[in-house]
Structures are given as C-alpha cells and as structure tokens.
C-alpha cells in the first residue's frame with residue numbers, strides 16, 4: 676500500500692533543505708507577474724508547500740499571502756520561510772473563500788496531485804474566488820511527464836511513489852472554458868529536468 680501524499684510530503688519536509696533550489700522558477704515567476712494587471716493585492720497559493728518561491732516573492736512585493744496545504748510539516752517549513760503568510764492546513768478541495776477574495780491564485784506543482792475528476796469543480800471555485808481582473812497560474816502534468824495522454828496513478832519522485840492525475844490538454848482547456856476562464860498562455864517548460872504545462876488564465 677503506497678503512502679498517502681500527505682505522508683510523503685510530511686517526509687519530504689525533513690529533507691527540504693537539501694532539495695531547496697532544485698527548481699529554478701525565476702523565469703516562470705517573472706512571466707506570471709508580468710501577466711498580472713494588479714501588482715499588489717492578495718495571493719492564494721494552493722499546495723503552497725514551504726512557500727518558496729511564489730508566496731515568498733509575492734510577500735516581498737507587498738502582497739498579502741494565504742497558503743493552503745494539507746501537509747502540516749510543509750506548513751511548518753512555510754512558517755520559517757514566509758512567516759507573514761496566513762496558512763490553512765487542509766485539502767485544497769475542502770477550503771472555501773468569499774467571492775473575489777484574491778487578485779492572484781497559484782497552484783504550483785500541486786494540482787497534478789488532485790484526481791482529475793475534481794479539477795473542473797476546483798477551477799469553478801477558483802474562478803469564484805478570483806477578482807475578475809486577477810489571474811490564475813498552475814502547473815499541469817501531461818504525456819511529457821507521465822507517458823500517457825490521460826493519467827491516474829503513481830510516479831517516482833525523490834525516491835517516493837507519488838500520485839499524479841491529469842486529462843489531455845484539450846480536455847483541460849474545455850474544463851477551464853466551462854469554468855469561465857480565458858486562457859492567456861499554456862507553455863511546456865522543462866524546469867529541473869521535468870517538463871510540465873504551465874497555464875495562465877483569467878476570468879473571461
């Protein structure tokens with residue numbers, strides 16, 4: 676029986692220091708920040724982990740940041756690296772916020788751990804939580820990472836088996852449009868030797 680994702684990430688927190696900076700996200704962070712019309716507001720980071728580099732970058736730029744993660748150990752790391760971040764220790768599918776609470780939402784290397792059957796409803800919630808002038812950025816797994824057009828299963832990462840799930844990019848775009856988003860960019864990026872689709876959308 677594989678460990679749950681929460682158990683795996685609680686374990687990763689112990690070795691987090693060794694793996695810090697494994698992924699250079701300077702370019703993707705800059706690209707997203709440029710896409711934002713609001714340059715100072717409220718950020719929601721879903722699956723925030725230790726809060727680096729996204730929540731840290733936004734906090735440094737004067738944003739109020741809220742992070743959601745179901746790993747209490749990762750949130751202990753976040754308290755060290757982004758002490759000003761408000762955190763919620765919950766599954767991202769179980770949280771709720773008032774409409775238009777955030778000017779930007781990020782889900783960096785986290786949404787692909789959520790079963791694809793739940794993606795559409797999560798996109799609908801994000802659309803509701805987002806300021807109409809705000810933007811959402813997320814990392815999506817595709818065939819380039821899992822080897823399959825659609826995937827629900829386990830892949831090895833840093834010596835552990837982790838659950839990943841994704842649809843085809845075409846079905847992902849349908850979900851986003853049905854949730855009320857306009858797609859601003861969708862780029863394959865190889866960061867730290869791993870290729871994922873980086874998607875930026877805004878309410879249409």
Ligand SMILES: C[S@@+](CC[C@H](N)C(=O)[O-])C[C@H]1O[C@@H](n2cnc3c(N)ncnc32)[C@H](O)[C@@H]1O
Pocket residue numbers: 680681684721722723724725726727728743744745746749765766767768782783784785788789
């Ligand atoms: C690869 S880490 C990425 C962390 C951070 N976003 C970053 O870029 O460094 C994935 C994070 O998502 C969290 N996570 C995965 N599935 C989640 C879920 N359903 N709800 C909340 N957090 C989740 C994990 O606990 C972990 O901290």
